[in-house]
Amino acid sequence: MVDVRLSDVRKEYDGVTALEDVSIRVEDGEFFTLVGPSGCGKTTTLRAIAGFEEPTAGAIRFGDREMAGVPPEDRDVGIVFQNYALFPHMSVAENVGYGLRFRDPPGTRTRDERVAELLELVGLDGFEDRDPDELSGGQQQRVALARALAPGPDVLLLDEPMSALDARLRDDLRTQVARIQSDLGITTIYVTHDQEEALAISDRVAVMHDGRIEQVGRPEDVYRRPRSRFVAEFVGENNVFSGTTVAHETKGSRVTVDEHEFRISSSTTGHITFCIRPEALRPDADENIFSATVETVEFLGEAFRVHLDWEGRPVTLRVPEAPDDERIRVGFDPDDAHVIDGRAELVEQR
Ligand code: ATP
Numbered sequence: 001m002v003d004v005r006l007s008d009v010r011k012e013y014d015g016v017t018a019l020e021d022v023s024i025r026v027e028d029g030e031f032f033t034l035v036g037p038s039g040c041g042k043t044t045t046l047r048a049i050a051g052f053e054e055p056t057a058g059a060i061r062f063g064d065r066e067m068a069g070v071p072p073e074d075r076d077v078g079i080v081f082q083n084y085a086l087f088p089h090m091s092v093a094e095n096v097g098y099g100l101r102f103r104d105p106p107g108t109r110t111r112d113e114r115v116a117e118l119l120e121l122v123g124l125d126g127f128e129d130r131d132p133d134e135l136s137g138g139q140q141q142r143v144a145l146a147r148a149l150a151p152g153p154d155v156l157l158l159d160e161p162m163s164a165l166d167a168r169l170r171d172d173l174r175t176q177v178a179r180i181q182s183d184l185g186i187t188t189i190y191v192t193h194d195q196e197e198a199l200a201i202s203d204r205v206a207v208m209h210d211g212r213i214e215q216v217g218r219p220e221d222v223y224r225r226p227r228s229r230f231v232a233e234f235v236g237e238n239n240v241f242s243g244t245t246v247a248h249e250t251k252g253s254r255v256t257v258d259e260h261e262f263r264i265s266s267s268t269t270g271h272i273t274f275c276i277r278p279e280a281l282r283p284d285a286d287e288n289i290f291s292a293t294v295e296t297v298e299f300l301g302e303a304f305r306v307h308l309d310w311e312g313r314p315v316t317l318r319v320p321e322a323p324d325d326e327r328i329r330v331g332f333d334p335d336d337a338h339v340i341d342g343r344a345e346l347v348e349q350r
Contacts, residue, residue, distance in 0.1 A: 001187055002063035002154045003028045004049060009058035011044050011211075018044040020211040021058070027203075029185040031178065035198035036208035037234065042191040045208070046159050049189060051075050062154060073102065075155075078148030082160040085144060086132040092119070092143050093128035099150035106152035118146035121180060138169040142176065149184070156181070156188040162197065174201050195235045199223060207231050225338060232275045232340050237305075239315050240275045240340075252334055258311070262288045264337035274339045276332050278305065278318035285331030292330065297322050 004026040011019040019041045026032040034042040047053045049060060051072035060067040067075060078099070086095050096115045105114035119125045122142040132140055141161050148156060158177070162170040178201050181188050192198050198205045199219040206216045207230075215227045226232035232240055243257040245268045252265040255272060264274060292308035292315055299322070306317040308328070317330060 001028050001185065002065075003030075004155060004187060004189065005059075005061045006045070006049070007059045007061075009045070009048060009055045009060060011041075011048060011053060012056045017211055019048070019055070022208075022211075022213055023058075024206055024213060024216060026187060026189055028187055031181050031188045031190065031201065031203045033190040033192060033198040033202040033205045034208055035192055035195055035205050035235075036214075038193060040208040041211040042193070042208055043159060044211075046157050046189060046191050049155070050077055050079055050157055076151075076153045077155045077157055078151070078153035079157045080141065080144045080148050080159070080161045082163050086140055086147075088132055090132075091128065092124065092130050092132070092135070095132065095143055096146045096150055099147040103151040105150070114150055115146075118150050121149070121183075122146045123176065136169065137165045138173045141165070141173055145177065145180070149180075149186075154187065156186050158188065158190045160192055161190075162192070163194075170197070177201065199235070207234060209234070226275070226340055229273060229275075229340055232338075237278050237316055237318075238275045239278065239281065240273060241313075242271070242273050244271055245269050260290060262337070263334045264339070265334045266337070266339040268339055272339055274337045276337055278316040279303075280336035281315070281317045281330045281332050283319065283323070283328060283330055285333065287331055287334060288337075289329050289331035291327055294323055294326050294328060 006022055006024050009019055009022045022045060034045055036042055044053060048055050051067065051070060062075065087098065090098065093115050096118050097111055100111050100114060105111055109117065116125065119127065122145055124139060124142055135143065162173055165173060174197060190201065202219055204216060204218055205222055207214045207222060209230050215222055215231045222231060222235055226235060229240055232238045241257045243255040245253050245255050246261065247254040248267060252263060253268045255262055255264060255268065290310060292310035295307040295309050298305045303318050303320055304322045306319060306323060308315040308317055
C-alpha cells in the first residue's frame with residue numbers, strides 16, 4: 001500500500017487549463033474523494049493519477065515512486081469507470097480473471113482461487129458462469145470492482161462508478177464499496193459530482209472548482225466549516241449573507257445585513273460573508289429573528305424544505321413540520337453562523 005501525492009499538477013489542453021496547480025496528499029489506506037461540478041477537473045486528475053494523461057507540469061508520486069513516464073499498466077492501479085466496461089462475451093469469472101492476464105495473483109493463490117475470493121468479497125459467489133447481460137447494473141459494477149482488485153493493486157481509482165445506477169442501487173453499492181475499501185485498507189481515490197455521496201463515503205474530500213482544489217478536509221469539517229462561498233453552496237444547502245461588522249463584543253460581533261442587525265459568535269471586522277445551514281434556521285430560536293414569506297414547501301420524508309423570501313432574498317429552511325402561515329418568523333443561534341469570507345476568517349483562525 002502507498003500514499004499518493006500530487007504536487008502542483010497542471011494540465012493544459014490547447015489553451016484550456018483543465019487543472020491549475022493541484023496539490024493533494026492521499027494517505028495510505030485512505031478513502032479520498034474528488035467532488036465538484038461538471039468540468040471542474042475531477043476526471044482529468046484521476047486520469048493523470050492512472051497514467052492516461054501526462055501532467056503539463058508538476059509531479060505525481062506513489063510512495064517514493066515518481067510516476068512521470070510510467071505507463072498505466074506499470075502503476076499498480078485498479079480502475080472502475082462509470083460505464084461498467086465488462087467484456088460482454090466473457091462470463092463473470094472470465095471478466096474478473098482478465099484482471100490477472102498480465103499479473104500473477106498476490107500470494108500463493110491460483111488464478112481460480114483469486115477469482116473466487118474476489119467474487120466472494122463483492123458478494124457475487126455463485127455468479128461465476130453468468131454473462132454480464134444477465135446481471136443488474138449494480139452487480140455489473142461489483143464485477144468491475146472485483147476485476148480491478150484482482151491483481152492486488154496499490155491504489156484503487158473509481159470514476160463515478162454509481163452514476164448510471166438508480167438511487168436505491170446506488171445506495172446499496174456505495175455501502176458495499178465503503179465496506180470493501182475498509183476491509184482491504186486500500187488507498188482509494190473516488191470521483192463524483194454528488195456531494196451527498198462524497199460526504200457519506202469518504203475519509204476526506206477535496207472540493208474542486210474550475211481546475212483548482214477549493215478545500216480538503218473530513219466530510220464534517222467541510223460541511224461545517226466551508227472555506228469559500230463556493231464550498232458553502234456546493235456542499236449541502238446553505239444560506240449565504242453578506243454584511244458589515246458594526247460592533248465587537250466579548251463573545252462575537254454585531255453585523256448588519258442591510259438594515260437588519262444580527263449577533264454572531266465569530267470576531268469579525270469590516271465587510272463579511274457568513275452562512276447558516278437550512279437546519280440551523282429555526283422558528284423557535286431566541287435570537288437573530290426575522291420575518292419572511294413562505295414561497296414553497298417540499299416534503300422530503302424526514303423533514304420539510306421551505307423556500308422563503310426574506311425581503312427579496314431567497315432563504316431555505318429545513319424543519320420537521322410544515323409552517324401553517326404564509327408569514328413566519330425564524331432565527332438562529334449566533335454559534336451557527338459560519339464566517340467564510342475575507343479578514344473575518346483570518347481573525348477567526350488566530
Ligand atoms: P465531469 O463531471 O463532467 O466529467 P470533470 O470534473 O471530470 O467533469 P474534466 O473531465 O476533468 O472535468 O474536465 C476538466 C476541463 O478540461 C473541462 O473544461 C474539459 O472540457 C476540459 N477537457 C477535458 N479533457 C479534455 C481534452 N481531451 N481536450 C480538451 N479539453 C479537455
